[in-house]
Amino acid sequence: MAPPKNCVRQSVDASLKDGAFWALMTGFVEPYIVPFALALGASTLGIGFLRSVPALLGSLFLIFNERFVARLGSCRKAVFVNVFTQALAAGAGALSAFLPAPYGLLFFIAAVTVYTLSGAMSNPPWAALMGEYLPASRRGEFFGFRYQLVGLTFFAAGFAASAVLAVSAPAPAAYGKSPLTGFVLIFALAGLFRLGSAYYITRMYEPRTGFHLPKTVPASFWSIFDFDSVRLRAMFLLTFVLLGAAFLTAPYFSVYVLKELHYGYLKYTFLVTVGPLMTYLFMKRWGRLADAFGSVKVLRLSFLLIPTVPLFWAVSRNFIYLSLVEVYSGVIWGAYLIGINNFLYDAAGAALRTRANACFGFISGLAQFGGAMLGGWLYEVLPAWHGSPFIILLIISGVLRFFAFSLFLRLVKEDHKSKPAPDYQLALFLLGLKPING
Numbered sequence: 001m002a003p004p005k006n007c008v009r010q011s012v013d014a015s016l017k018d019g020a021f022w023a024l025m026t027g028f029v030e031p032y033i034v035p036f037a038l039a040l041g042a043s044t045l046g047i048g049f050l051r052s053v054p055a056l057l058g059s060l061f062l063i064f065n066e067r068f069v070a071r072l073g074s075c076r077k078a079v080f081v082n083v084f085t086q087a088l089a090a091g092a093g094a095l096s097a098f099l100p101a102p103y104g105l106l107f108f109i110a111a112v113t114v115y116t117l118s119g120a121m122s123n124p125p126w127a128a129l130m131g132e133y134l135p136a137s138r139r140g141e142f143f144g145f146r147y148q149l150v151g152l153t154f155f156a157a158g159f160a161a162s163a164v165l166a167v168s169a170p171a172p173a174a175y176g177k178s179p180l181t182g183f184v185l186i187f188a189l190a191g192l193f194r195l196g197s198a199y200y201i202t203r204m205y206e207p208r209t210g211f212h213l214p215k216t217v218p219a220s221f222w223s224i225f226d227f228d229s230v231r232l233r234a235m236f237l238l239t240f241v242l243l244g245a246a247f248l249t250a251p252y253f254s255v256y257v258l259k260e261l262h263y264g265y266l267k268y269t270f271l272v273t274v275g276p277l278m279t280y281l282f283m284k285r286w287g288r289l290a291d292a293f294g295s296v297k298v299l300r301l302s303f304l305l306i307p308t309v310p311l312f313w314a315v316s317r318n319f320i321y322l323s324l325v326e327v328y329s330g331v332i333w334g335a336y337l338i339g340i341n342n343f344l345y346d347a348a349g350a351a352l353r354t355r356a357n358a359c360f361g362f363i364s365g366l367a368q369f370g371g372a373m374l375g376g377w378l379y380e381v382l383p384a385w386h387g388s389p390f391i392i393l394l395i396i397s398g399v400l401r402f403f404a405f406s407l408f409l410r411l412v413k414e415d416h417k418s419k420p421a422p423d424y425q426l427a428l429f430l431l432g433l434k435p436i437n438g
Contacts (some may be wrong), residue, residue, distance in 0.1 A: 001106070001304055010203060011105040011204040011205040016146060017196075017200045018204075020149060020204060021194065021200065025086075025194040026182060026190075027153065027156070027157025027206065028158075028189055028193065028235050029093075029190045030274045031252065032165070032186060033050065033160075033270075034047055034051070034254035035098070036108065037105065038259075040101070040180075041101055041102065042105055044255055044379055047255055048372045048376025049373075049376070050251075052247070052373050054112050054113040054115070054373075055364075055368040056365055056368070056369035057116075058117040058120035058121070059362040062124070062361045065121055066355050069125050075126070075128050076206045076387040079201050080095070080202060083194060083266060086114075086118040087193075089191075090187055090190040090194055090206030091110050091187065091188055091393035092191075093111035093112060094187035095111075097181075097403060098316065124356075127345075133208075136260075138291070139342060140286070140289075140338060141288050142231055143286065143287055143342075144287030145284050147279070147284070149280075149316070151281050152281070155274070155276070156275055158272070158321035159273070165182040165186070166182075166266065168185070171299070176319070206350075225325065230349040232356065235412065236360065237407070238303070240367045240409050241407060242336075242367075243371065243402035244368075244400070245361075245368040245401045245404060246371065247312075247370075248396060248400070250368075250372070250375075252376070252390060253313075254268070256390045258385075261317055271323060275330035278327050286338040286339050291342075295342040296339075298342070299408070300412070301335055303405040303408045307405060309328070311330070311396050311397075344360060347406070378392075430432045
């Protein structure tokens with residue numbers, strides 16, 4: 001039984017407002033987790049720990065996500081509990097500034113862990129709920145539009161937060177001595193923004209039929225990977241390889257930019273936000289391409305181009321050049337995100353979407369942990385090349401990403417129902433040089 005149209009309209013509208021408040025929180029938190037940790041005295045390996053262990057714990061808790069949703073009997077309740085918890089964790093992170101070393105850093109890591117864990121736990125039931133509102137033919141376009149809204153809000157929030165920090169801590173190079181007032185303000189505000197998001201979650205309709213809810217609870221750890229779809233299992237493997245390679249470097253771009261390139265807050269903020277902005281702005285276009293030609297084509301193009309990003313980063317330290325690289329990076333990561341989103345909806349039935357998204361999050365968390373910890377160790381032991389060991393790390397990451405692309409070509413086949421189109425035509429469609437239905 002389909003949900004009433006007015007309930008669907010209200011729920012879709014609420015999901016957009018939820019996304020806007022989520023983006024406000026994220027724009028105030030994500031670009032500044034590493035700077036806050038550095039201000040609290042974290043080392044490079046400490047940054048690796050901060051950016052990997054919370055993701056690992058979050059992925060482990062995802063094993064119990066389906067059981068948690070089944071116990072509550074409601075995807076909406078599960079989302080609300082986790083969103084509310086994430087709001088409290090973001091606000092609690094601000095309290096780290098008032099604790100003496102090293103307890104401030106330890107408390108901050110704990111707060112970030114809860115923040116990451118609850119955020120990860122909210123995603124699978126939210127995805128299952130959204131699947132009830134959107135027909136398959138409209139998912140890519142809607143999520144693309146939502147991501148555009150999120151991207152613009154995230155970008156604006158990131159710069160607003162940087163303005164707060166620029167006033168309170170104008171000398172980012174002197175992290176050990178910089179005042180922490182700005183970090184307190186932006187993390188406290190982030191918690192309030194997420195509370196706004198929690199409110200709009202309560203405005204979303206949940207069908208009483210329970211068609212979207214898990215029908216069975218995994219009997220064991222390994223049963224969460226029990227899917228009939230060979231393509232789905234292959235995509236989990238590819239996700240692990242690609243994201244593991246990406247997270248060799250991902251947590252340390254902030255360290256490289258702030259400690260080695262000595263960029264100020266304005267340049268730093270632009271570099272770490274322009275990529276996500278372009279990701280979100282191009283997602284609607286990628287979504288239309290995924291709807292028209294299939295998610296596998298979009299994913300294949302992303303797996304081909306993502307390996308070039310770290311190689312481009314290794315070429316120059318020029319700010320304008322790196323900004324253009326980040327613009328390019330954001331566009332192609334948008335293809336990956338919208339492609340994997342549609343792929344999971346298509347490959348898993350309604351009752352298995354919570355499990356499929358939880359499994360994807362689990363694999364992603366493991367990849368993030370393994371990649372970040374290995375990357376942190378390599379950053380410390382690799383010799384400097386062209387002035388920094390990070391350059392060698394970038395090249396290693398690029399080579400491993402190309403390995404993920406080679407696996408993709410072997411393991412994932414296109415859906416026979418999708419329209420034929422070579423990769424160069426997808427690029428023409430993306431740039432608006434050729435109509436999608438032409």
